[in-house]
Amino acid sequence: MKTVFLDHVRSKLALHELRGGxxxxxxxxxxxxxxxxxxxxxxxxxWAGPIFALDFTGHGASSVxxxxxxxxxALMSDADAALAEIGPLTLMGFGLxxxxxxxxxxxxxxxxxxxxxxxxxxxxxxxxKPTSPxxxxxxxxxxxxxxxxxxxxxELASDVRPPKYAxxxxxxxxxxxxxxxxxxxxxxxxxxxxxxxxxxxxxxxADIATGLSTFSSP
Amino acid sequence: xxxxxxxxxxxxxxxxxxxxxxxxxxxGGIEVSVVEWGQENDxxxxxxxxxxxxxxxxxxxxxxxxNEGFRVVAWDQRGHxxxxxxxxxxxxxxxRDAAHVIESLETKDPVPVLGHSxxxxxxxxxxxxLPHRISAVINLDGIPNERGFSNQIDRSDVQALExxxxxxxxxxxxxxxxxxxxxxxxxxxxxxxxxxxxLSKDWLRYLVTVGAKQDSDGWRWxxxxxxxxxxxxxxxxxxxxxxxxxxxxxxxxxxxxxKEEMGWDTTPEEAFPILPDGAEFHALAETGxxxxxxxPDDTALLTADFLRRVx
Numbered sequence: 001m002k003t004v005f006l007d008h009v010r011s012k013l014a015l016h017e018l019r020g021g022x023x024x025x026x027x028x029x030x031x032x033x034x035x036x037x038x039x040x041x042x043x044x045x046x047w048a049g050p051i052f053a054l055d056f057t058g059h060g061a062s063s064v065x066x067x068x069x070x071x072x073x074a075l076m077s078d079a080d081a082a083l084a085e086i087g088p089l090t091l092m093g094f095g096l097x098x099x100x101x102x103x104x105x106x107x108x109x110x111x112x113x114x115x116x117x118x119x120x121x122x123x124x125x126x127x128x129k130p131t132s133p134x135x136x137x138x139x140x141x142x143x144x145x146x147x148x149x150x151x152x153x154x155e156l157a158s159d160v161r162p163p164k165y166a167x168x169x170x171x172x173x174x175x176x177x178x179x180x181x182x183x184x185x186x187x188x189x190x191x192x193x194x195x196x197x198x199x200x201x202x203x204x205x206a207d208i209a210t211g212l213s214t215f216s217s218p
Numbered sequence: 219x220x221x222x223x224x225x226x227x228x229x230x231x232x233x234x235x236x237x238x239x240x241x242x243x244x245x246g247g248i249e250v251s252v253v254e255w256g257q258e259n260d261x262x263x264x265x266x267x268x269x270x271x272x273x274x275x276x277x278x279x280x281x282x283x284x285n286e287g288f289r290v291v292a293w294d295q296r297g298h299x300x301x302x303x304x305x306x307x308x309x310x311x312x313x314r315d316a317a318h319v320i321e322s323l324e325t326k327d328p329v330p331v332l333g334h335s336x337x338x339x340x341x342x343x344x345x346x347x348l349p350h351r352i353s354a355v356i357n358l359d360g361i362p363n364e365r366g367f368s369n370q371i372d373r374s375d376v377q378a379l380e381x382x383x384x385x386x387x388x389x390x391x392x393x394x395x396x397x398x399x400x401x402x403x404x405x406x407x408x409x410x411x412x413x414x415x416x417l418s419k420d421w422l423r424y425l426v427t428v429g430a431k432q433d434s435d436g437w438r439w440x441x442x443x444x445x446x447x448x449x450x451x452x453x454x455x456x457x458x459x460x461x462x463x464x465x466x467x468x469x470x471x472x473x474x475x476x477k478e479e480m481g482w483d484t485t486p487e488e489a490f491p492i493l494p495d496g497a498e499f500h501a502l503a504e505t506g507x508x509x510x511x512x513x514p515d516d517t518a519l520l521t522a523d524f525l526r527r528v529x
Contacts, residue, residue, distance in 0.1 A: 009394045009444050010305035057305070065305030066247030067296065068314075073451040074306050077390040084391055107383035130457040135317055135347045136310065143247055151246075155310065165452040168373050172383070175376040 001038055003061065008081040014061035015082050016053045023049030024113070024216060025089040027082055029097025032122025032156050033148040035060030043208050044092065048216050052089075054082045056100075058149030068138070068151025072096070072125070072159060076103040083111060090215040092208075095120025096156060099166075099193060102183070106169025109177040114215035117194065118208055119187040126158040128192030134158070163196030170197045184211030224427045227403065231424045233514075235281040237273070240300075243293070245318040251300035252293045252319055256284030261529065262323050263330045263521075265292040266316060266337030268360075268480070270413070270441060272299030274428035275334075278421075279510040282518035288525075293319045295337075297442035299429060307445060309453055313340050313347070320351055328353035330525055334510060335360050335482065342458050345465050354468040354528050356521055358509045361471050361493070362455040362462070363484040369447070386446075393444040400436030403427065413480055416506040455482070462492050468528035469497040472520065474505030474512070481507035498524060 002020075006013040018028070018040045026047045030036055036053030044051060055062040056075050079100055083089065088111045093101035098117035105115050136158070138150045173182050182202040185194060197203050206214075220228075228234070237253035253273050263283065265276055273292040280290040294301040295312050304311070320329060330353050333341035338360015345352040371378045401409070407422035414422065430437045471493055477483055486501045493499060500520060502509060510517045 007394055009390055010303070063305075066302075067245060067304050067306075067311065068247075069296075069304055069306030069308045069311035071306070071308050071451055073386075077387055080387045081391065107387055133310075133313075133343050133347050133461075135314060138246065140246070155308070160452055160457075162452050168379065172376060172379060176380060 004085070006081045006085055008078060011057045011065060011078070012063040013057065013078055013081055014055040015085060016055070018051045018053055021048075021050045025050045025052055025086050026212075027079070027086065027089050027091055028053040029079060029091065029093040029101050030054075030056070030059065031095030031097055031120030033059070033153050034094070034121060035147065044212065046209060047212050052082065052086055054079060055147075056152075058152040059147050062147070064145050064147060064149045068136075068149070068155055070149075070152050070155040070159075072100050072103060072156065072161070075100045075156075076107065079104045080108065083108060088112070091115040092118070092211075094118050096122030096125070098123060098187065099125065099161060102166060102169050102193075102197070105182070106172040109173045114179065114182060114184070114211070116184045116208055116211035116215070117187055119189050122156055123187060123189045123194075124191040125156065125161045125193075128161060128163050128196075130160050161191065161193040163192045166193035167196045170200055170203070174200070174202060181214055184208075184214060186211055221432075223403065227423045227427050231420050233281075234277040234421075234424055236277060236428070237280070237292075241322075243318055243322045245296070245315040248296060248302040248304055250293050250296060250302070250315055250319065252291065252322060254292075255280040255290040256288055258289060260284075260287055260289040261330075261525070262289045262291055262325070263332060263525070264316070264320055264323075265290060266331065266333035266340050267292065267295065267298070268335030268337050270298070270445075270447075271334070272429050272440070274299060274425065275511065277424070277428065278514040279517055282514055283521060286518060286522035288522070291319070291323065297445050299440055303442040303444070309340070313343055316340060316344050317348060317351075320348075330354035330356065330529065332356035332358070332521060333360055334358040335480065335507065339455055339458060342462055342465070345467055346461055349466065352467055354470070354525060355465065356470045356524065357472070358517070359473050359482050359484075359507050361473065361482060361484045361489050362458045363482065363488045364456050364459065365483070366454060366456055367482065369479060389446055390444075396443055398438040398441070398443045400433060400438050403430075403437055406430055406437055406439065414508060416476070416478065417508060417511055421511065459492050463494055465494040467494070468524070469494045470520070470524045471497060471499045472502065472509055472517065473500075474502050474507060474509050476504065476506045478507040
C-alpha cells in the first residue's frame with residue numbers, strides 16, 4: 001500500500017493506493033469513525049482498475065482538527081481533494097461515505113461515472129428532519145489527537161440530511177451527466193435521504209458486485 | 219503601537235471606543251478572543267456579531283450600553299477578528315463557542331444575550347439549548363422567515379447550483395494556499411462598502427483599523443481566508459421558525475425596514491406570528507441591516523430600557 005498526504009485547506013489527508021494498475025480508478029470512502037482498509041477488501045477484488053481509499057479529516061492517518069466543526073460538506077471537499085489528485089473515478093461509499101459520495105457526485109457529475117452505496121457506520125446521520133438542537137460535548141481528556149476524532153463521532157451522527165437536499169444532488173447528476181445507471185444501492189439501510197433517491201430510474205438496488213461491474217466499463 | 223494614520227482615522231470617530239479589557243477563552247482546542255466594555259461588577263450582557271463581522275463592529279454600540287450600566291461582553295467568532303482560525307466551521311460549533319464564552323463569565327446566574335444577523339439566529343438557538351443560562355434575548359435583524367436568506371441561490375436552478383457547488387469546492391482546493399488580498403485602508407473600506415452600502419466611510423475606515431492587520435505589503439482583513447459565503451449545506455435558517463415561539467425568555471426583536479444585501483429581510487408581518495409570547499418588536503424606519511451601527515443611541519436605549527424592565 002502506498003500513501004500520499006494531501007495538503008487540503010488546514011488538513012493533511014491520507015490517500016492510500018490499495019492497488020495500482022491501469023483503467024478506471026475506484027475511490028473507497030469509509031464510514032463514520034472508520035478508516036481506510038490497508039488491503040483491497042474481498043468484495044472489491046473484482047474491480048479491474050486501481051483502487052484508492054481516503055481517510056476523511058479526523059479519521060485514520062489524516063490529521064485531527066482542533067475544536068470540531070464537522071459537516072458532510074467539509075468531508076465532500078476532502079473527497080474532492082482526492083478527486084483532484086486521482087482524476088475521473090468511480091465512488092464506493094460505506095455508511096457516511098455513501099452520503100458524502102452522493103454530495104460529491106452531485107457537485108462534480110462530469111468527473112464521476114457512478115456511486116455504490118453500502119452499509120456502514122454513519123449511514124443515517126441525524127435523520128431527515130431537524131430535531132431538538134443540542135449542545136454537543138466532548139471530554140477534554142478524550143481530545144488527545146488520536147483518530148477517530150470524538151467531535152466527528154458526535155457531529156456527524158447528528159447532522160440533518162433532508163430528503164430534498166439529497167434529491168437535489170441526484171438531479172444535478174441527471175441534468176449534467178445523464179447516465180443510464182448512476183447509483184447502485186447495495187445497502188440494507190434506508191435512511192430518508194436514500195429513500196428519496198431510490199425511485200429514480202438511474203438508481204438501482206443491487207449488490208456491490210453488480211455495482212462494480214456496472215461502473216467498471218469505460 | 220498605533221500608527222499616525224490609524225490614530226487620525228480613529229480620532230475622526232471619537233464616539234467609537236475600543237474595549238477596556240480583553241482575554242482569550244479556550245473553546246475546546248482553539249481560543250476565541252473575548253473583549254469587554256464597562257464596569258466588571260455591572261450586569262453582564264453577551265453580544266454575538268454577524269457573519270463576516272467581528273467584535274470591533276460593536277465599538278459604537280457597546281460603549282453606549284456600558285454607559286447605561288452594563289458589563290458588555292463580546293467575542294470574535296472562530297476564524298473572525300482576533301480569534302484563532304479553525305480547520306472546520308459550522309453553525310453548531312459557533313453556538314458551542316458562545317456557550318464557552320458565557321461559561322467564562324464565572325457566574326451561574328442566567329445572562330441576557332444580544333445578537334445581530336447570524337449572531338441573532340445563534341442566540342435564538344442558544345436560548346433553546348441552554349434555557350437555564352439565558353435571561354433575555356435581543357435579536358437585531360436575525361429573525362428567520364420562510365423564504366430563507368435573501369442572497370441564497372434557487373437550488374432548483376441546475377446551472378446556478380452547479381456553479382455554486384463547483385465554485386465552493388474550487389475555493390477549498392485553493393484555500394490552504396491563499397491569503398486575503400492586501401490593499402490600502404481606503405481600498406479595504408471601499409470593498410466593504412459594497413456589502414455595507416449604508417454605512418459611512420468614516421466608520422468603514424475605522425473598521426479597517428480594528429478588523430484588518432497591517433502586513434509589509436498592505437492591509438488585510440483578519441478573517442480566515444478559507445471562509446466564504448455559501449453553500450450553507452443542508453442547514454436552513456427557517457428550521458428555527460417552529461422553535462422560536464417556544465422560547466420562554468423575555469424577547470426583544472428589532473429590524474430595520476430598508477432591505478439590504480446582507481439582511482434577513484423578514485417583514486413585521488412575518489415576524490409577529492412566530493415570536494415568543496409577550497415578545498416586544500420594533501421595526502425601525504429608514505434603517506438597514508446594521509441597526510446597531512446606523513442607530514447606536516436608539517438601539518442602546520431600547521436595549522437598556524427593555525432589560526431594566528424584564529431582568
